[in-house]
Structure formats: C-alpha cells, structure tokens
Amino acid sequence: MGILSWILFGLIAGAIAKFILPGKDPGGIIVTILLGIVGGLLGGWLGTSVFASGGISGFNVISFVWAVIGALIVLIVYRLLFHRSRA
Template sequence: MGVLSWILFGLIAGAIAKLVLPGSDPGGIFVTIIVGVLGGLLGGWLGSSVFDSGGVSGFNLTSFVWAVIGSLILLVLYRLVSRRARA
C-alpha cells in the first residue's frame, strides 16, 4: 500500500482517534490532522514491518485498524509532550 493511501487513512484515523480520546489538544484541528496523518503512516509501518501483518496491503479493515492504532499512539504521545512543555 502506498504512502498516499496511508495519508488518506491517516486523515480518517485521526478523526476516529480524536473521537476515542476527546479533549482539548494544543494546536487545534490542524495539529490533530497532522497527528492523524503521521499516525496513519506509523500504523502502516507497524503493521507491515514490525508485526509482519499480511493484512496491511490495501484498503481493508486491518489496514484501517493499524492506522487508528498509530494515530492513537501519536495522539497520546503528543498530549504527554505538550503537557510537559506547558508545565
């Protein structure tokens, strides 16, 4: 699956991650979109390389789940880093 597909998945996965982890994020909607796109790329890499998931090969449910997982990971990390920076 190409990088453009993971970016598209990331946009959608970022919105899902925001629904799963509601709250005020510093940076607003644009930062959340960027975190979603990067999370989709992270999820694609995790699923393909680290866990050798054969299902990460196109627009399917497994690929989407990996994109959401990557977005959730990055959203949590972003919130932790931004809290420490404010403190």
C-alpha cells in the same frame, strides 16, 4: 499499500483517534489532521514492518485498524509531550 493510502487512512484515523481520546489539544483541527497523518504512517509502518511482515495491503479493515492504532499512539505521545512542556 502505498504511502498515499496511509496518508488518506491517517486523515480518517486522526478523526477517530480524537473521538476515542477526546480532550482539549492545542492547534485545533490542523494539528489533529497532521497528527492523524503521522499516526496513519506510523500504523502502516508498524503493521507492515514489525507485526505483519508485509501482510498489510490494500484498503481493508486491518489496514484501517493499524492506522487508528498509529494515530492513537501519536496523539497520546503528543499530549504527554505537550503537558510536560507546559508544567
């Protein structure tokens, strides 16, 4: 699956990750969208390179799940870094 597909998945995955992990994040909707895109790319990379050996392709449920997993990882890391820098 191409990088543009993972970016598109990332937009949607970012919204779902925010729904799964509600809370107050700095930056608002723009930062959430960017985190979702980065998470979608991370999920695509994890799914194709590390776990599935290139078996993730196309718009399907498994690809979407990987995008959401990536967005959740990025959102959690972002929150950990943000809270540490404010303390």
